[in-house]
Amino acid sequence: MGITRILTAAQMRKADEITIASGLSAFDLMDRAGRIVANSALKCVPDYSRIVVIAGPGNNGGDGFAAACHLRKYRIPVTVVSLVPVDSLSGELKKHANLAVKAGVKVREATSLGAIGEVERWLSRSSIVIDAIFGTGLCRGLGGLMAEVVAKINACDRPVFSIDIASGICSDSGVILGVAVKADMTLPIAATKWGHWLAEGRDYTGRLLDVADIGISDDAIEASWRETCDCDDEQERCFCVNSASLINDEYLKAAWPPRPRLSHKGYFGHVWVFGGSVGFTGAPQLAGLGAYAAGAGLASIICPDEVWPIIASANLEVMTHPESSSAWQKADAIVAGPGWGLERGELLSRLLDTEKPLVVDADALNMVAANPALQSKLANRTALTVITPHPGEAARLLESDIGTVQDDRKQAVLDLVRRYRCWVVLKGSETLVASPDRDIYLNPFGSPQLAIAGSGDVLAGMIGAQLSRQKGDGATLGELISSTVALHAKAGAREGWYLPGELAKLVSEVRQNLERGDGKEK
Numbered sequence: 026m027g028i029t030r031i032l033t034a035a036q037m038r039k040a041d042e043i044t045i046a047s048g049l050s051a052f053d054l055m056d057r058a059g060r061i062v063a064n065s066a067l068k069c070v071p072d073y074s075r076i077v078v079i080a081g082p083g084n085n086g087g088d089g090f091a092a093a094c095h096l097r098k099y100r101i102p103v104t105v106v107s108l109v110p111v112d113s114l115s116g117e118l119k120k121h122a123n124l125a126v127k128a129g130v131k132v133r134e135a136t137s138l139g140a141i142g143e144v145e146r147w148l149s150r151s152s153i154v155i156d157a158i159f160g161t162g163l164c165r166g167l168g169g170l171m172a173e174v175v176a177k178i179n180a181c182d183r184p185v186f187s188i189d190i191a192s193g194i195c196s197d198s199g200v201i202l203g204v205a206v207k208a209d210m211t212l213p214i215a216a217t218k219w220g221h222w223l224a225e226g227r228d229y230t231g232r233l234l235d236v237a238d239i240g241i242s243d244d245a246i247e248a249s250w251r252e253t254c255d256c257d258d259e260q261e262r263c264f265c266v267n268s269a270s271l272i273n274d275e276y277l278k279a280a281w282p283p284r285p286r287l288s289h290k291g292y293f294g295h296v297w298v299f300g301g302s303v304g305f306t307g308a309p310q311l312a313g314l315g316a317y318a319a320g321a322g323l324a325s326i327i328c329p330d331e332v333w334p335i336i337a338s339a340n341l342e343v344m345t346h347p348e349s350s351s352a353w354q355k356a357d358a359i360v361a362g363p364g365w366g367l368e369r370g371e372l373l374s375r376l377l378d379t380e381k382p383l384v385v386d387a388d389a390l391n392m393v394a395a396n397p398a399l400q401s402k403l404a405n406r407t408a409l410t411v412i413t414p415h416p417g418e419a420a421r422l423l424e425s426d427i428g429t430v431q432d433d434r435k436q437a438v439l440d441l442v443r444r445y446r447c448w449v450v451l452k453g454s455e456t457l458v459a460s461p462d463r464d465i466y467l468n469p470f471g472s473p474q475l476a477i478a479g480s481g482d483v484l485a486g487m488i489g490a491q492l493s494r495q496k497g498d499g500a501t502l503g504e505l506i507s508s509t510v511a512l513h514a515k516a517g518a519r520e521g522w523y524l525p526g527e528l529a530k531l532v533s534e535v536r537q538n539l540e541r542g543d544g545k546e547k
């Protein structure tokens with residue numbers, strides 16, 4: 026399965042070091058990066074009558090010089106505007122700068138605010154701007170000359186191609202460090218970085234191109250995860266990221282293989298939704314429909330007696346029982362929480378005691394957040410458990426606030442894993458799924474249309490369906506859970522306006538296309 030890794034700056038540096046130690050030189054790595062930047066920029070922009078590279082003080086600038094050198098090989102007019110004196114460069118950077126000059130690249134310096142008019146003039150003469158100011162080494166807010174140059178790039182109305190990451194975006198968090206280049210396209214070098222996806226980073230990245238393979242192997246990347254773990258050995262357990270990858274179409278195909286011809290409903294699992302309360306009778310029904318949409322063979326609801334007649338008469342598809350029923354004991358998986366209210370702590374406690382696969386959602390999460398005994402049961406549960414908080418619920422579960430969760434979603438998902446030791450689906454734009462072993466999956470699909478009441482209920486039911494039919498399909502749990510998030514997002518990104526109940530229908534269509542093998546779902 027093709028995997029797109031997501032790395033922090035420290036992990037990228039470590040992978041780089043491991044690669045250099047194994048015999049590939051830093052000079053060659055930069056040269057390869059430069060060659061791929063040159064080819065890729067030419068492919069992306071039809072008018073390359075004058076390319077202007079704005080080069081910063083570090084290796085990102087070195088990639089810019091190397092790219093300029095390769096562009097000259099195609100006889101394309103290139104100017105590199107260096108924001109530091111070229112004489113001050115050293116090592117590989119210096120070598121690539123020298124080679125660029127030799128190849129006929131015009132190199133100009135703009136090293137003080139007084140040169141900003143010049144920078145503006147070069148930008149106005151360009152047909153494409155290559156942003157090589159900062160990459161993964163950016164470590165503090167931009168000010169002075171750098172900030173002014175970024176502002177001029179953003180104002181110049183030319184296509185902007187960023188090398189590795191848009192300069193000014195923090196590669197670990199995606200936040201803007203003062204000011205950032207608004208790229209039209211970004212070429213990630215060796216791996217994607219968190220900053221391409223999180224916070225403002227996604228908007229400033231523009232189109233994220235395929236990762237440039239500069240010879241850093243998967244083994245080096247995997248070793249970088251281990252070797253950048255800075256947990257104290259004394260700690261009971263490490264809580265650094267174990268691995269991080271983007272969810273892709275192959276996950277979905279693995280999760281929804283063609284159905285066997287001799288299928289029967291029992292093969293696809295029976296999901297039981299515990300939810301509903303006065304005023305919230307729709308939520309468990311949406312979860313039940315979500316379960317069917319994701320492929321469950323049977324879906325049932327257990328709801329408080331006072332709302333049972335309402336829920337039972339409101340839909341045909343999902344079987345509905347009052348709380349006094351014990352029929353749920355045959356459940357293949359349970360979803361607890363949609364529309365449940367905060368009065369069902371005792372029943373939730375009993376569900377946590379079962380060995381059933383369990384999705385803890387919505388009000389069930391709020392009850393956990395408010396009750397240390399439930400927290401301890403959740404953390405000590407041995408059966409398969411998935412919690413599905415939105416940022417507000419995550420903040421309550423972490424005794425934090427929404428701003429803190431959203432400012433560092435990767436850390437929030439790890440903190441939830443550390444505290445509750447189960448699978449976590451942290452919802453929101455770029456939903457993150459984390460395993461108890463700290464493997465993180467980022468969902469790149471979706472649409473702001475999914476931000477509507479009921480959409481989370483549908484997702485909870487869908488995850489219940491995946492937990493109920495774990496058997497036989499060969500997909501890993503990580504693939505099953507993260508592909509469910511992706512399926513929900515893809516369905517929600519389809520054209521047109523829809524209600525949450527209609528979302529379940531869209532999910533079902535996308536899922537059936539996958540099972541029929543009708544090609545890639547966008």
Ligand SMILES: NC(=O)C1=CN([C@@H]2O[C@H](COP(=O)(O)OP(=O)(O)OC[C@H]3O[C@@H](n4cnc5c(N)ncnc54)[C@H](OP(=O)(O)O)[C@@H]3O)[C@@H](O)[C@H]2O)[C@H](O)CC1
Nearest residue numbers: 041055083084085159160161162163164165166167189215
């Ligand atoms: N992936 C790989 O293995 C390879 C990546 N390459 C490219 O290299 C960059 C990372 O290079 P690095 O030198 O580590 O970092 P930068 O180019 O981003 O810049 C670091 C320099 O910038 C200075 N700095 C940092 N923040 C600021 C700021 N706000 N204002 C001014 N200057 C700043 C920093 O200075 P210090 O004072 O902190 O030392 C550094 O001088 C990666 O993104 C890829 O493009 C390789 O080419 C190939 C291998």
Ligand SMILES: [K+]
Nearest residue numbers: 156159188190
């Ligand atoms: K850059």
